[in-house]
Amino acid sequence: DQQVKQNSPSLSVQEGRISILNCDYTNSMFDYFLWYKKYPAEGPTFLISISSIKDKNEDGRFTVFLNKSAKHLSLHIVPSQPGDSAVYFCAAKAGSYQLTFGKGTKLSVIP
Amino acid sequence: KAGVTQTPRYLIKTRGQQVTLSCSPISGHRSVSWYQQTPGQGLQFLFEYFSETQRNKGNFPGRFSGRQFSNSRSEMNVSTLELGDSALYLCASSLDLDSWYFGPGTRLTVT
Numbered sequence: 001d002q003q004v005k006q007n008s009p010s011l012s013v014q015e016g017r018i019s020i021l022n023c024d025y026t027n028s029m030f031d032y033f034l035w036y037k038k039y040p041a042e043g044p045t046f047l048i049s050i051s052s053i054k055d056k057n058e059d060g061r062f063t064v065f066l067n068k069s070a071k072h073l074s075l076h077i078v079p080s081q082p083g084d085s086a087v088y089f090c091a092a093k094a095g096s097y098q099l100t101f102g103k104g105t106k107l108s109v110i111p
Numbered sequence: 112k113a114g115v116t117q118t119p120r121y122l123i124k125t126r127g128q129q130v131t132l133s134c135s136p137i138s139g140h141r142s143v144s145w146y147q148q149t150p151g152q153g154l155q156f157l158f159e160y161f162s163e164t165q166r167n168k169g170n171f172p173g174r175f176s177g178r179q180f181s182n183s184r185s186e187m188n189v190s191t192l193e194l195g196d197s198a199l200y201l202c203a204s205s206l207d208l209d210s211w212y213f214g215p216g217t218r219l220t221v222t
Contacts, residue, residue: 032209043115043201043213044154089154096208098144098167103153 003027004092006102015111019077023090023102026071030092034099035064035075038087047088048075080109113138115204115214123220129190132217136183136204142166143185144211145177148199157200160185189219197221 005024013019021035031052036044050057050064050073057064063076077084090102116135124130136143145157156169160179177187183204189196197220203211 034210036213041215041218043117043203043215046210046212049210091154093209096166098156098159098169099154099203099211100156101146101154103151 001026002103003030004090004100004102006088006090006105008105009103010106010108012108012110013080015082015109016079019075019080019084019107019109021075021077021088021090021105021107023073023075024071025073025092027092027094027100028071029094030100031095032093033064033066033073034091034093035062036089036091036101037084038089038104044089077107080107082109082111085109115202115212117200117202117214117217119217120215121218121220123222124192125222126192126194128192129188130192130219131186131188132200132202132219134185134187134202134204134214136185136202137206137212140204140206140212141183142205142208143179143183144203144205145185145187146201146203147171148201148216149197154201157187192221194221 034049035047038044066073087104089104091099118133142161144159146154159167179185199216201216203213205211
């Protein structure tokens with residue numbers, strides 16, 4: 001039973017345009033959500049997070065939106081840069097329990 | 112401040128052997144989690160430790176075990192290795208149980 005789903009295995013975007021990565025979850029107990037970026041042969045790097053009491057959080061070029069009623073969150077990257085090319089993981093947690101990850105979306109930013 | 116470190120970075124073992132992986136968390140972080148990453152499966156939670164106590168455990172067979180020492184360093188052990196145990200093993204540490212910071216991982220290959 002996959003509680004966190006990233007339905008797009010890959011995404012290609014032109015440099016300078018917006019990248020939108022999507023994530024859906026099924027567990028209504030999840031109250032904290034995170035996005036990680038991962039390059040090959042490296043561990044995931046924390047990007048941005050959002051608590052369930054908010055619907056938006058911004059950090060520079062990265063914005064995360066949370067729609068609790070739809071159990072959906074998205075990561076917007078504006079503008080996209082070639083260095084953003086990586087695998088992006090969505091993760092969620094309920095209280096003090098462990099992170100549950102999606103399977104990732106590979107983003108390719110084309111110069 | 113140094114990040115999460117994991118040793119060794121690469122390991123090749125044969126079926127039936129056992130292996131021990133090590134993780135040193137960020138200084139001051141008392142929580143450590145372990146994840147297994149395999150192609151197509153994303154990051155699967157193994158276990159989490161806080162102050163030398165296992166707080167949570169994922170759905171893995173008993174061949175997978177771990178422990179945490181008084182200095183918060185953690186080890187995980189896999190006994191009777193199987194080909195399917197080939198994966199990237201990631202360790203993460205946290206100060207507040209919300210934000211988790213990952214190490215570079217140990218790439219285990221079982222032949």
